[in-house]
Amino acid sequence: MGVIIEAKNIVTSFGDTVIHDDLNLSINQGEIYGILGESGSGKTLLLKEMIMLLKPTAGEMWVLGHELSKIPYNEAQSLRRQWGILFQFGALFTSLTVAENIELQLKEYTGIDKKMRDEIVKTKISMVGLSAHVGGLYPSELSGGMIKRAALARALAMDPKLLFLDEPTSGLDPIGARNFDALIMELRELLGITVVMITHDLESIHSVIDRFSVLADKHVVAEGTLENVLQSNHPFVERFFKNEYTLANYNKRARHHHV
Amino acid sequence: MSRVVIISLCDVIGYNGAMNQTYVHLEELADSIVVHAKGDWTLYSEPQINSELASFHPSKKIVWDLSKINSFDSAGVLLFMRFDEQFRAKFEVDVIGYTSEQQRMYELLKKHSVKEAIPERSEGMLSALGKRAVEGYREFLEFLDFTGYLLVAFLRYFVHPKNLRHKEITYHIERSGLSALPIIALTSFLVGMVISYQSAVELAKFGADVFIVDLAGISITRELAPLITAIVVAGRSGSAYTAQIGAMKITEEISAMRTMGFDPFYFLILPRMLALMISLPLLIFFADIIGIMGSMFAASLELNISYSQFIDRLQEVLAAKHFWIGIIKGPFFAVLIAMIGCFRGLQVTDDTESIGAQTTASVVNAIFFVIACDALFSVILTEWGI
Numbered sequence: 001m002g003v004i005i006e007a008k009n010i011v012t013s014f015g016d017t018v019i020h021d022d023l024n025l026s027i028n029q030g031e032i033y034g035i036l037g038e039s040g041s042g043k044t045l046l047l048k049e050m051i052m053l054l055k056p057t058a059g060e061m062w063v064l065g066h067e068l069s070k071i072p073y074n075e076a077q078s079l080r081r082q083w084g085i086l087f088q089f090g091a092l093f094t095s096l097t098v099a100e101n102i103e104l105q106l107k108e109y110t111g112i113d114k115k116m117r118d119e120i121v122k123t124k125i126s127m128v129g130l131s132a133h134v135g136g137l138y139p140s141e142l143s144g145g146m147i148k149r150a151a152l153a154r155a156l157a158m159d160p161k162l163l164f165l166d167e168p169t170s171g172l173d174p175i176g177a178r179n180f181d182a183l184i185m186e187l188r189e190l191l192g193i194t195v196v197m198i199t200h201d202l203e204s205i206h207s208v209i210d211r212f213s214v215l216a217d218k219h220v221v222a223e224g225t226l227e228n229v230l231q232s233n234h235p236f237v238e239r240f241f242k243n244e245y246t247l248a249n250y251n252k253r254a255r256h257h258h259v
Numbered sequence: 260m261s262r263v264v265i266i267s268l269c270d271v272i273g274y275n276g277a278m279n280q281t282y283v284h285l286e287e288l289a290d291s292i293v294v295h296a297k298g299d300w301t302l303y304s305e306p307q308i309n310s311e312l313a314s315f316h317p318s319k320k321i322v323w324d325l326s327k328i329n330s331f332d333s334a335g336v337l338l339f340m341r342f343d344e345q346f347r348a349k350f351e352v353d354v355i356g357y358t359s360e361q362q363r364m365y366e367l368l369k370k371h372s373v374k375e376a377i378p379e380r381s382e383g384m385l386s387a388l389g390k391r392a393v394e395g396y397r398e399f400l401e402f403l404d405f406t407g408y409l410l411v412a413f414l415r416y417f418v419h420p421k422n423l424r425h426k427e428i429t430y431h432i433e434r435s436g437l438s439a440l441p442i443i444a445l446t447s448f449l450v451g452m453v454i455s456y457q458s459a460v461e462l463a464k465f466g467a468d469v470f471i472v473d474l475a476g477i478s479i480t481r482e483l484a485p486l487i488t489a490i491v492v493a494g495r496s497g498s499a500y501t502a503q504i505g506a507m508k509i510t511e512e513i514s515a516m517r518t519m520g521f522d523p524f525y526f527l528i529l530p531r532m533l534a535l536m537i538s539l540p541l542l543i544f545f546a547d548i549i550g551i552m553g554s555m556f557a558a559s560l561e562l563n564i565s566y567s568q569f570i571d572r573l574q575e576v577l578a579a580k581h582f583w584i585g586i587i588k589g590p591f592f593a594v595l596i597a598m599i600g601c602f603r604g605l606q607v608t609d610d611t612e613s614i615g616a617q618t619t620a621s622v623v624n625a626i627f628f629v630i631a632c633d634a635l636f637s638v639i640l641t642e643w644g645i
Contacts, residue, residue, distance in 0.1 A: 094610030099377045111306035112334065118377065119337050126371035136378030140609040158302060159332035190363050191332075 003062075004029045004162065004194055005050060010059035012045055019045055020056070021218040032188055032195040032208050037215030038236060043198045044088075044166060046215070050196070051085055051164055052076060064162065081109060083162040084155030088170065090147035092139040098125070098150045099135035102157045109158070124153040127187075129179060144171045148180070156187070163187075165197035169204055177201060181208045214240075282308040283315070291320035291353075297327035300335025308335070312342045321346050326356030336364050340372070398606070405602050409532070412524040427530035428537075435496035435531075436538025440545065442495070446487055447546040451479055451553025459561040468562045472572040475554035481581040484546035486633055489592040492539060493625035497600035500531055501621040504604025505614045513605075523605075532597035539596075540589030547585065580645060588636060592629050599625045 005027040012020040019042035027033045037043050048054040049061055052068055061068045066079055092101050102121045106112055112120070125135050128149040139147060148168065155163060168184070169177035181204050187193050199205065205212065205226065213223040214237055222232035230241055282304055284295040294315075300308060323343065328335075346352050357365075382390070416423055455475050462471055504527060507513050513523050551573070558564040603621035607613050 095612045097380050106302070110302045110334075112302065113306065113309070116305065116309065116334070116338065116341075119341070119372075120334055122373045122375075122377060123333065123337065123368055123371045125377075126373050127367070132373045132375040132377055136380050138380075138610070159334065186367075190360075190367050192360075 002029050003027065004064055005196065006060075006062040007046070007049075008060040008062070010046070010049065010061065011057045012042060012049065012054075013057045018218060023059070023215075023219055025213045025220050025223055027194065027196060028211075029194050030188070030192055031210040032184065032197070034205055034209040034212030035196070035198045035215065036200065036205065036212055036240070041215040042218075043215055047164060047166055047196070047198055051083065052080070081105070081158055082160055083164060084158065084160035086148070086151050086155045086163070086165045086168055088166040090139070090151035092147060092151055092154065094139050097136055097138055098130075098142070098153075101139070101150065102135075102154045104154075105158050120157070121153075124156050125150075127156070128153045128183065145173070145176050148172060152180075152183075159191065161193060163193050163195045165195065165199075167198050167200070169199065169201045174203075178203065178207075184208055281311060283311045285315065291322050292317055293322045293324050295324045295327055296339070297329075299329050300331040300338070302332060302334040305334045305338055308338055312338070317346060317350055320351045321353070323352065323354040324356045325354065325358075325361060328361070331361060331364070333364065333368055336361070336368050340365065340368065401606070402602055405605070406598070408524050409528060409598065412522065412529050415525075416529060423533075424526060424530050427526070428534045431531050431534030432538045435492065435499070435535055436542060439492060439495055439538075439542060443488055443491055443542055443546050444549045446491055447479075447484055447550040448553035448556075450483055450487055451475065451550035451555075452557040454478060454483070455554035455557035456561060459558065463562065468564065469568075469572060471554070471558050471562060471564065472569055473576045475558070476551060476573050476577040477581050479550040479554065480547050480577065480585045482585070482633070484550050485543050485585045485588040485592065486629070487550075488539065488542045488546045488589075489596065489629045490626055492535070492542065492592075493596045493600075493629060494622055496535065497596045497625045498618050498622050500597065500600030501604040501607075501618045502614060504528075504601055505607030505617055508605065508607050509609060509611075509614070528597070528601040531601060532594060535593035535597045536590045539593040540586045543586055543589045547582065584636070584640065584645070588633065591632055591636075595628045595632060596625045599628065 003026045007023055007025050010020050010023040011018070012023075023046070035043050035046060045054060049056050049068070050063055052071075055069060064079060064082060066075060068076075071079065092098070093104070096104065099118075099121050102124055103117050106117050106120060121135060122132055125132060130146060130149050130153070134142070134146060134150065139150070142150060148171065152165075152168070155165075165184075169180050172180060184195055184197075185208050188195055197204075197209075199209070209226075211223070211225055212229065213220045214229060214232070214234070215221070216234060216236040221234040222229040222237055229237060282296065282298045282300065284297060286293040286295060298304065323339075325339075343352060343354070455471055458474055459468075459471060462468055462474075504513070507527075513527075516523055516526060555566055555569045558569055559566060600621050603617040603624070607617050
């Protein structure tokens with residue numbers, strides 16, 4: 001299992017505001033990796049730096065063997081076809097139907113004929129748990145949860161090896177969120193995808209995430225499995241994982257197992 | 260098995276061109292044909308695999324051998340499924356050499372294969388036309404509704420003038436009045452100059468040089484300055500109103516205001532309209548001055564009419580009514596521009612495209628109605644003999 005994303009000494013600052021100061025993390029192939037942190041800790045900025053939407057002020061970001069600050073245009077373009085991204089609010093193109101949204105990259109980048117593209121689109125729509133008729137709807141006609149699912153289908157259109165998810169379960173009902181988690185697990189299992197997700201969802205952290213990093217005070221203050229992270233006594237970790245609510249949940253789960 | 264014939268598919272279909280790699284290799288045995296799938300069965304190779312398999316017409320039992328596939332993705336597996344189904348309809352089919360990953364992917368895709376078609380969203384011309392007509396009628400009704408609301412808000416303003424955001428009004432006077440000065444100066448100066456320049460040639464033919472002053476003075480103050488100012492303001496501020504209010508609608512700021520009891524007509528639309536009603540006549544006055552300066556400049560260049568001569572003549576021939584008619588048009592145009600701008604903003608729906616469409620519609624409608632209103636003024640005033 002090789003490292004496919006590595007952040008080395010990342011510094012991000014806007015004027016006098018320093019967001020990341022000497023931040024390091026590494027993500028292995030095939031794992032579901034979480035990025036956790038308080039709001040304002042720069043999780044989304046870090047994600048944006050991984051997908052070339054933002055250049056770090058200093059430091060190196062390695063993704064799939066490329067150092068992003070010095071990547072030539074053509075390599076950057078081909079790198080962009082190897083990942084799929086689910087934006088927090090879906091970011092579906094509003095002028096296209098769901099099916100057209102999913103089909104877009106297939107149409108642009110491959111020579112697959114219309115019939116087969118339809119077949120692929122229908123499968124992806126079904127995979128994310130939507131019914132075929134949703135394919136004919138425009139994003140403005142969808143509910144929040146459907147937008148998330150449709151956007152995931154678009155992110156999966158090109159069978160990416162790397163999937164970035166920005167708060168995939170936020171805005172979903174608890175059952176929808178758990179289904180989403182199960183879907184991510186299934187996809188990783190079947191397609192061998194590496195998943196990087198920003199999340200606050202404790203349930204996701206417990207059930208789907210292999211390893212994660214905790215962003216606070218401009219650094220990664222803890223990285224690893226849940227057990228590793230729980231050993232940290234950083235105030236944010238204490239507050240987030242060792243509060244009454246989380247502990248109660250823990251105990252409930254433990255009791256459940258005993259019965 | 261004694262007789263083993265190996266044929267490359269390229270030989271079968273007589274393809275000997277640029278194809279440097281094949282993905283399918285056929286092996287004919289006595290009682291079956293073995294289809295060796297090889298290489299990368301992915302999105303990028305799918306079209307070629309498809310054409311290779313499409314030209315293969317089996318005649319007996321088929322055995323898929325998938326052991327030489329390097330990598331595959333859902334497109335490759337879907338393609339396999341499609342041809343597998345086709346073959347199975349006619350002959351016995353066996354699959355060998357597949358990995359457990361391939362099987363799992365196959366099962367996943369099989370589970371999610373959908374027969375139901377995705378509904379098409381294109382429509383015929385007739386239905387589009389009908390839709391447009393209904394849409395137009397609905398928009399008209401909504402505009403009436405909007406006008407009614409605005410009128411009520413306006414009347415309420417006279418009852419409780421304190422409720423109005425006077426700070427907002429001054430802010431919008433600055434935004435749509437004061438900061439429009441440079442562009443209005445430039446356009447009206449140029450138009451004034453062009454009018455003089457063009458007529459100077461014709462007037463000089465008749466030796467009627469000095470009538471340039473009558474011509475420029477009256478046409479600028481009465482018609483051109485109000486029209487140009489209104490068109491510039493429609494482009495500058497009308498579009499801005501639409502985009503601002505439209506964006507506020509998308510981000511649900513307007514819904515938030517409504518639920519807090521802040522009437523958007525009171526807080527957003529009326530201040531903009533009143534600001535424009537105050538600033539447009541002032542801008543027209545400004546455009547009058549600059550426009551006449553422009554024509555003065557051209558007259559002195561082309562006809563050697565000095566500035567003092569021009570101004571003397573202007574005082575003689577330019578009746579105050581022309582100036583006042585121009586100024587009076589201001590508030591009327593302002594109401595049209597602000598109403599259309601704000602109405603179009605409220606018409607914005609949830610998608611990004613509609614902001615663009617509504618902004619365009621806002622400017623186009625505003626300019627049209629300004630010109631139509633100007634024509635109406637012209638007819639009425641001529642009838643009245645003013």
